[in-house]
Amino acid sequence: MPEGKPAIRIIYMMILFVFLLFLAVPIGILLIRSLETADGFNYANYVSVLSDKELVESFLNSIKVSSLTAGITTILAFALAYAMNYTRMYRPIKAVVHVGIVLPMLLPTITYGFAIIYSLGNQGLLTKITGRHFFDIYGFNGLLIGYVIYTLPATFLLINNSFKYIDKKFIVVSKLMGDRGFRTFKNTIVLPLLGSLGGAFLLSFILSFTDFGIPASIGGTYPVVATQLYQVMLGSIPDFNNGAVIAVLMLVPAGFGILLLHYLERFNFHYDKFTDFELLPHKGRDIAFGVFSTVVLVSMLSIFAVMFIAPFVTSYPYDLRFSLAHLTDTFLSKDLLAVYKNSLFVACLTAVFGTLLAFGSAVVNVRTAVKGKSSIDVIAMITNTVPGMVLGLSYLLFFNGSELKGTFLILVLCNIVHYFATPYLMAKNALSKMDPTWETTGELLGDSWLKTVFRVVLPNASSTVIEMFSFYFINSMVTISGIIFLVTAQTSLVSSKIKELQHFAQFNEVFILSLLIFFTNLFVKFVCDHFQRVKSKSYIRGKLQ
């Protein structure tokens, strides 16, 4: 492996510099500000925050609703993944679940809240259709529904992926050894998945605990940490020091959760081989899981149905005649179009430069022997730990007086750092599977190191690079927690604009903007998936010939 090449060292230094300036220092400043008081540095801010009854209550509320969310979501996700992998339920249902379950990921979480209000509220679509009012949606119930919808896709993907690494041969062995149904289920499915199930629970908990969009839209008078932090920072009397304290306190459970996630990984079984075999049909099981999966998916997606209806009638829910007035108004409004353009601009820049940074980091880590390269793994873990709101707040504190304040650049940088971990791991995974002698071979054929990276390594990773791009783009389009403290009137993005429109009760615009994000993301995802398929197809075709 190449080690001492100047090009490698320069790239490595640049990566470290980016994370020093846009991760380490801002978070350091955040810690300092949380300790800063009129009489020097002490714990007074912490004491003041922790003796504030409402703040403490909001913490307990956050923990309560996030734990319950995590429990429900993990069970639902496990059952869905089981249905996908271990039943012979009707094939089209599997296909629809596979695509449908991830659709909410294409929307900002703040939209979820409004969709719930318009579906299950007093005048909501589902309330009207079923003719009954289910429960009060503002506060605890609304948050719970929102968080479950929000975290179900991610937990499902995680558990579903782990299912693929279970060796089904052991089920046969277990049965041949005379195990009864429950014992087989426990020993060959639950135990091998224990690490993933714990991971799914924590993931769901952390996502709920740190999300801002859902409580901002449907939290009502039920205080949670994210909304409290927002109020302290951007309320009538901003208190930067107390804000820093809340951010630090928000960081602690998230950090603890990530550490636990790493710990849980060792509970995952590592089978040498994964044998797959045909499952025997079992009518009762297959029908039951088919019905269950359909119900879960339909319930989840029905919440969003209103989004496609409300903006296209004259005045929902009073005048239900079809009308394109809201749509044309939105497109005629320079203001809203400008915001959409801003979002596109930021998402494109984030995707391009984020992919570049994550790919470069992975190349340095996997395919060179430069000293201290494992520090990038630590950085990735830290970016994964820091919630978007905390990162955004730390930027606000650190870059407040600088040129960066109020620019698109700071939004792009915040998104790049915030979402770094996943694309980085994607690239690492792909690069580590490549032949380790390529660079040496390239060098012997006269290439410089960088030239081999561009001529050989990059083309062979193109499918992964597209996936990384798509991940960065979509997340940049939907994030609100990361950028809420950093946007200004000039750099407003769709997700933050929705927050603003809420104030004026302009829900038709909220939904139209959400639809714009949704279809943009759908388009990008479709295009990226298509190119990825083309790449892997040509590879497979080559293999078969």
Add this chain to the structure above:
Amino acid sequence: MLQLQNISKQYEGKVVLDEVNLDIKKGEIVSLLGPSGSGKSTLLHIILGLTKMTHGKVLFDDQDLSHVSMKDRGFNIVFQDYALFPNLNAYENIVYGLRNKKNLTSKEELQEYIEFLELTPHLTKRISELSGGQKQRVSIARTLVMKPKILLLDEPLSALDGVIKESIKQRIHAIAKEFNLTTIIVTHDPEEALTLSDKILIINEGSIVQYGTPYEIMNFPQNDFVRSFILKQLQIKRQNIHHLFGEQYA
């Protein structure tokens, strides 16, 4: 002529190679033979310039290359799993290095290599469409195009199945003789080493056990290691084969 003088390598406190001395003449085929972990691959990488030695000297035609980088030494290697670039087809792999050194090999020479290695029908194929033996030949062609002063082969036969092995062996032999190219091969298979090379370097636990022609090794084994590791294996093989063909061939 390639000369290795007092080459030693320590890695993390362990002695990998201990005082290796060796002369290889131009156009010779030399095998480095030893069990896994003996240090033979490390020695190959030191010659190539991929691995640094702790002390010692590498001389080529009386020129000290010890501190010359891998790229500037002018040697080249074919890796065990060929390291072909899957985003390029067979031909693009072969001419890969010519993008960097335009006039190193003329069109006629390139054609000669391709024909010599019988690759003409496979040039437009993807790497994944090639068989093991074809990949091996493409990899050799890609290396020959760079006009290496020494050709290094890392376990060139281990990834190939039985039938193809013998033909690749002949091919390697033919290349070395046709182009008068010094060739160094790493292998752990005594039969391979003794039937393919002019000279064999038997290496165990980082030290040279014996260096000689196949005849010398078969008839004058230097010690027990050579007898038990090398000769024993071949004797068992001989027995098995005699058994298969019947006693009249014994």
